[in-house]
Amino acid sequence: MGKLIAALIIFGACLSTANAFEAANIKINLSGPVNDNRYFLCLPNIGCLSVLAAKHGKVYPINHEIDLKGLYVMNVANHFRIDKQALPASCSMPVEKNQTITLTGQITTSSTNETHISQLQCSRS
Secondary structure, X not given: OHHHHHHHHHHHHHHHHHHXXXXXXXXXXXXXXXXXXXXXXXXXXXXXXXXXXXXXXXXXXXXXXXXXXXXXXXXXXXXXXXEEOOOOHHHOOOEOOOOEEXXXXXXXXXXXXXXXXXXXEEEEO
């Protein structure tokens, strides 16, 4: 019985590893005040992704095609405020499985405490 359970665990791990290789990926490369875990990028049908974790090399695998129709920046230190981000034309491309979209720019906060990404650019590879 123990061998069967171990085999099932190993089989499940192999399946989840295989799925990671077939995922669309999101890489976040933002500069600015990102040394604490206060900023998150939130995407519809995906969730909120930590900018700090991305700074430390985290790539977010998504098990479906990514189509950026909306992007929001959340500032946890500002009462979890979520601000809508304007998307440049470079972000309006679908990202399919086995592709990666990289978001670059700089996080800034305005005088009205709105957080956004200036000079946002997206590239697909």
